[in-house]
Amino acid sequence: MEYQFNAEFALKCDAEDELKNFRAQFLFPQHKGENAIYFTGNSLGLQAKNARExxxxxxxxxxxxxxxxxxxxxxxxxxxxxxxxxxxxxxxxxxxxxxxxxxxxxxxxxxxxxxxxxxxxxxxxxxxxxxxxxxxxxxxxxxxxxxxxxxxxxxxxxxxxxxxxxxxxxxxxxxxxxxxxxxxxxxxxxxxxxxxxxxxxxxxxxxxxxxxxxxxxxxxxxxxxxxxxxxxxxxxxxxxxxxxxxxxxxxxxxxxxxxxxxxxxxxxxxxxxxxxxxxxxxxxxxxxxxxxxxxxxxxxxxxxxxxxxxxxxxxxxxxAGMQRLREKSKKLTAYLQFVVEQVRESTGVELKIITPKDPERRGAQLSVIVPGVGRKVFDYLMENGVISDWREPDVIRMAPVPMYNNFEDIFRFGKIFEQGLKKFAK
Known part of the structure; x- marks a missing residue:
């Protein structure tokens, strides 16, 4: 798949996703009246709606x-x-x-x-x-x-x-x-x-x-x-x-x-x-x-x-089945990698992905070193509705979980990430 860093591409991928309806089975934290971009399923997964019932x-x-x-x-x-x-x-x-x-x-x-x-x-x-x-x-x-x-x-x-x-x-x-x-x-x-x-x-x-x-x-x-x-x-x-x-x-x-x-x-x-x-x-x-x-x-x-x-x-x-979830996971994580690399190119910030690039050696996670201004950028993400994870000294962890995350989440994150880097990495 040839990825593109634009909304039209992300929405097209989501429309073609055979697992897309599972997203509606989970409750998302809210940010300004909308679902937050939730990338911390590797720390705490979201609540299934049926749990309360x-x-x-x-x-x-x-x-x-x-x-x-x-x-x-x-x-x-x-x-x-x-x-x-x-x-x-x-x-x-x-x-x-x-x-x-x-x-x-x-x-x-x-x-x-x-x-x-x-x-x-x-x-x-x-x-x-x-x-x-x-x-x-x-x-x-x-x-x-x-x-x-x-x-x-x-x-x-x-x-x-x-x-x-x-x-x-x-x-x-x-x-x-x-x-x-x-x-x-x-x-x-x-x-x-x-x-x-x-x-x-x-x-x-x-x-x-x-x-x-x-x-x-x-x-x-x-x-x-x-x-x-x-x-x-x-x-x-x-x-x-x-x-x-x-x-x-x-x-x-x-x-x-x-x-x-x-x-x-x-x-x-x-x-x-x-x-x-x-x-x-x-x-x-x-x-x-x-x-x-x-x-x-x-x-x-x-x-x-x-x-x-x-x-x-x-x-x-x-x-959903583990095999179908895994196939979607590979695509989501690869798209997140692509977006991070696009942001690195557009901002000139020397971002470093420490998660293996081989799809067989990683799951639904990317860990990205953001040198110098990592904590400020992480806080900026959180303030703008991206819930990710900070690890000292300079790593932001993100988990695009196939059960409830989608391509639009990743595109929206990319734009906010880009804005944060341009603001703080001067």
Whole structure:
């Protein structure tokens, strides 16, 4: 497609978009009586319109049935988490038995590492990317301390100081170099800062070859990129629901555990009654019997009201389909790149896109260095109805989410961005 930086081109693309009607299913923040240009779905997705209706239905069922709502409500609470398995499995490339919606992301990472980080002898190190989201590194370091290890046992692969990226080759080289020392490979599938998507299949394969367990934080990848966790033989993964999956602030997370780890009574695991065998759960036996699925990692029954917004969003994902969303995402992100480059040319400002230009190595995000006046330009964008994200020292992150963003959003952003640069970059 030959892109053009004008309104007519953007409107034509939107008219031809087979997913265009999904935009109307979401609520946008308002700016001067109009929808803001919302480019922060990589931090907090928009609210699906049906979320309010579904919450009202649960409140009505609570009022009507009281405790009997666990079995009598229109979506029985007793099995509420089961309504999420099929759509989540489709989004992350898993079997329904391998996923479950529960808790928050870092909580889930800790619960999974109880099972899958088992340092022994020389094989005791964890590999992660440098400049991962801080919560991951806090979790990894605390896991090391919990096992009596030190921060020297964390191998952080630092990004190239110029490109600000970590090539897949460097990850592979690191795994080969420390092959007999690594117990766990635990990276983010997509780096939050640069928007780089790692070759998860290749890295997972190498990790397994050297005898390590491989897990992934998919906070920025789930609902953003096509993933095949089962086929790639990933051991475990976790993601948050409030970014691309639109589950609301602090919304419910999800986990993946490969089926080869199911049904193992000897696997180390923190146990709770909702992970116990469903047939005997309410007989209250003294001995824990794990459900032979990823559900075994559950601790408590589903927080229904907290899960409702995710359910409303996942229904839209099922209708749209990940493949169609991905195809639109490629076009939107490519158009955003084109517009940024056009603005760079028209203003003479040395903007630098640090997100990979290869469409297969990025999702719905561009991170742009705006030298010198970045914060002023970011504030100008916000004042003029563009909700984007600022990261120190000089990066503006933008996420054109295919479920609800469109080409006109990108064109309008480009004009405002251009005005801001001309105003401040003198």
């Amino acid at each position: 579904y919450i009202s239905e649960e409140l009505d069922d609570w009022a009507t049935f009281g405790v009997e709502g666990h079995t009598e409500s229109r979506r029985p609470w007793l099995k509420y988490h089961e309504f999420f398995t099929k759509p989540l499995a489709s989004i992350v490339g898993a079997k329904p038995s391998e996923v479950v919606a529960m808790n928050g992301l870092t909580t889930n990472l800790h619960l999974l590492m109880v099972s899958f980080f088992r340092p022994e002898g020389k094989r005791k190190k964890i590999v992660c990317e440098g400049k991962a989201f801080p919560s991951d590194q806090y979790a990894l370091r605390s896991q090391l301390r919990f096992h009596g290890l030190t921060e020297d046992d964390l191998i952080e692969i630092q990004p190239d100081p110029v490109a600000e990226l970590i090539t897949d080759d460097r990850v592979i080289e690191t795994l080969e170099k420390h092959a007999d020392e690594i117990a766990l490979v635990m990276l983010g599938g997509m780096n939050y800062y640069t928007g780089q998507f790692f070759d998860m299949e290749r890295i997972t394969r190498k990790g397994k070859e050297i005898g390590a367990v491989v897990g992934w934080d998919l906070a920025h990848a789930a609902g953003n990129m096509p993933i095949k966790l089962h086929d790639w033989d990933v051991d475990f993964a976790a993601w948050c629901g409030y970014k691309y999956l639109n589950s609301g602030p602090g919304g419910v997370s999800g986990i993946f555990v490969h089926e080869k780890h199911h049904g193992q009574t000897e696997i180390p695991r923190f146990e709770g009654w909702w992970g116990h065998d469903k047939e005997t759960r309410f007989k209250m036996p003294e001995t824990f019997k794990p459900i032979p699925t990823a559900e075994a990692w559950q601790l408590s029954n589903a927080p229904v009201f907290a899960m409702v917004p995710l359910l409303a969003s996942l229904e839209l994902f099922e209708q």
